[in-house]
Amino acid sequence: MPHIGHLQLNQVHDGTLAPYVAKRLAQGRSHKTVNSGLGIVRRILNLAAKSWRDENGMTWLEHAPAITMLPLVGHQREPQPLSWGQQRKLLPLLPDHLARMALFDLNTGVRDDVVCNLRWDWEIQVPELGISVFEVPREHVKGRRRPRVVVCNSVAQSIIESQRGKHEEFVFVWRRERVKNLDDAPLMPYRPIQTMHNTAWQRARREAGMPDLHVHDLRHTVGMR
Incomplete structure (x- = not known):
């Protein structure tokens, strides 16, 4: 909520997630932080397509859409090990x-x-x-x-x-x-x-x-x- 909370599972994909991604980036969130949220969505969609079933034994989704993650190269703080x-x-x-x-x-x-x-x-x-x-x-x-x-x-x-x-x-x-x-x-x-x-x-x-x-x-x- 409020970006995809009103959608059915089969309506959640890269296109409907785009406003969420854009808003989080505008708030100054890192690519890694945004990917954490996208990872939860991807996990739920995969479970709905593979594990979760209704009373007739049918999975909630026929196929899970591929959720595209943001690139981390150039957008992630490099580790700073101590000397x-x-x-x-x-x-x-x-x-x-x-x-x-x-x-x-x-x-x-x-x-x-x-x-x-x-x-x-x-x-x-x-x-x-x-x-x-x-x-x-x-x-x-x-x-x-x-x-x-x-x-x-x-x-x-x-x-x-x-x-x-x-x-x-x-x-x-x-x-x-x-x-x-x-x-x-x-x-x-x-x-x-x-x-x-x-x-x-x-x-x-x-x-x-x-x-x-x-x-x-x-x-x-x-x-x-």
């Missing part, structure tokens, strides 16, 4: 809890969603190797086809050990710490973090001279290395 020097410059500018998360990401290559939602009950300890692996459920894996196993190297494992005992459920948490009266009880309990891409991340990347650095670039860094 070792940039990493040394960025991490000290991050708050301690965020620096630990970034360093864990730089040694595992997992997505922001996995770091923020990492749970202790996903952990499988391997005492023979002195490390842990985490079995990430499908709902936190892109594509959601199967769980993913995250193996900790020595750096990632040291970060995991530093987080033990802070929170019963989540591995990475934060709280506002006291700057005076340090012997008093903490001001607040530890709580999970919604995203690494917060105001502290934005401030640190700006101060490090990398104003366009994305959290996902940490994953690209692992792939490069």
